[in-house]
Amino acid sequence: MDLDGIGLDDVDRELVRELQGDGRLQFEALAQRVGLSRPAVRARVQRMLDAGALRVVAVVHPxxxxxxxxxxxxxxxxxxxxxxxxxxxxxxxxxxxxxxxxxxxxxxxxxxxxxxxxxxxxxxxxxxxxxxxxxxxxxxxxxxxxxxxPSAPLSITVDALDRRLLDELAADGRLPFADLAERVGLSAGATRARTLRLLDAGAARVVALVRxxxxxxxxxxxxxxxxxxxxxxxxxxxxxxxxxxxxxxxxxxxxxxxxxxxxxxxxxxxxxxxxxxxxxxxxxxxxxxxxxxxxxRYDLSGPGRPTLASLSAVTEAFG
Structure with missing residues (x-):
């Protein structure tokens, strides 16, 4: 794919950097950080996602x-x-x-x-x-x-429902809690609590994968x-x-x-x-x-899914 053809500029690259730090940053927060309106930021991020220049996924702890x-x-x-x-x-x-x-x-x-x-x-x-x-x-x-x-230990026990949540986030790290809830059969509140618990404990990080x-x-x-x-x-x-x-x-x-x-x-x-x-x-x-x-790719349990991850991200932490 010709990435130059989608016309990435410095604002797009700044959005990517922010999402590399936290892939679930809300559009409102992203808008404040780059100095654009929420609709403009949403459109830019969606454009990069649609073009394949950007993917946001959960990188799961080994x-x-x-x-x-x-x-x-x-x-x-x-x-x-x-x-x-x-x-x-x-x-x-x-x-x-x-x-x-x-x-x-x-x-x-x-x-x-x-x-x-x-x-x-x-x-x-x-x-x-x-x-x-x-x-x-x-x-x-x-x-x-x-x-x-580096070598971060896992401090919580992950059950079957947690794994289902992580599987969904590994495919799309920006799935809204309501959509996650529907897919795993929990309430939105319970889904949000479980997801935040997993992320806070280091069971996964949601990041932007980019070329x-x-x-x-x-x-x-x-x-x-x-x-x-x-x-x-x-x-x-x-x-x-x-x-x-x-x-x-x-x-x-x-x-x-x-x-x-x-x-x-x-x-x-x-x-x-x-x-x-x-x-x-x-x-x-x-x-x-x-x-x-x-x-x-990061998911070793399922079919191979090639990603656009940076070559700098060649491993996860093995402690």
Whole structure:
């Protein structure tokens, strides 16, 4: 889709940023923040939704989804990379797949209920036609994520009715409470109370999923960091604090840290990578440029639903 064809301007981008912080912000609140009337804001948001430039969904806590193990995989291939990426995207435990420019032309993320299930998913990847080898980086802790608090524990028990609410919000995060109530068979008041309880406890966050170029962040790359000191030391904290670093996770495998840089240009990406290399305690940095998003979705329990999520949001928090 040609996003330029819908004529996004600075006000549209500001609306997106506000919805990234809270996808259920009322139109009245949005109008006050961007200085437009409520009808004008409503029309702008609906226009972006209809054009596919914006999606508002609930990102559900991994403990609710039953996903406690995750890893980053870099895939070397024999022959063309796109067929391998498409085959990998068809696997139910691969929520994120991208084509890249780097040592390995396919990069993906796998999520599973436990270590044994994750190992089985890795075996599926290795068995795909065209896969030469797979490098694995297991996540142990998320240090920075734009959608969920790092390693946030789940403080409440979620029942079957709560899950139905979260399923509806995962499809449309801005559903009115009255519509939610009708779909789950509760009163509007009870639905509102349950939904707010789930959101306040961190069972989900309702956020705007966007293509990164909408916000002027068209240059995206992944990186892996080799540290001289401990993973939980000051080097990781300093890298996480860099504004261009949109995601950072600690892990075990080929490197101690894996993350994503989101910049406005290739020059900005280069500068961000040099800033990471300059952090005391960093022994080396590998990087790869994201060329094409093949798959990204958050709901692992149902059919694959490709989203327009930013490539910076490649995982949820695994605590």
């Amino acid at each position: 403990a609710v989804q039953g996903t406690t193990a995750a890893c980053h995989v870099s895939v070397a291939v024999r022959g063309p990379a796109e067929p391998v990426a498409q085959a990998l995207a068809a696997l139910p435990r691969a929520p994120f797949v991208t084509l890249t420019a780097g040592r390995c032309p396919v990069v993906a993320e796998l999520r599973a209920g436990d270590g044994a299930e994750l190992a089985a998913a890795l075996d599926e990847v290795r068995a795909l036609p065209g896969v030469e080898s797979v490098r694995v980086q297991s996540y142990t802790r998320v240090l920075k994520d734009p959608y969920l608090a 990164p170029e909408i916000l002027g962040l068209g240059a995206l790359c992944g990186f892996a960091v080799h540290l001289a000191g401990p993973v939980d030391g000051p080097a990781a904290q300093r890298i996480a604090a860099l504004p261009e670093v949109s995601f950072l996770a600690a892990g075990t495998g080929a490197a101690e840290l894996v993350g994503t840089v989101a910049a406005r240009s290739v020059g900005g990406t280069r500068a961000a990578l040099d800033a990471i290399r300059a952090v005391p305690g960093v022994r080396g940095v590998e990087s790869w440029l994201h060329l094409e998003l093949v798959k990204e």
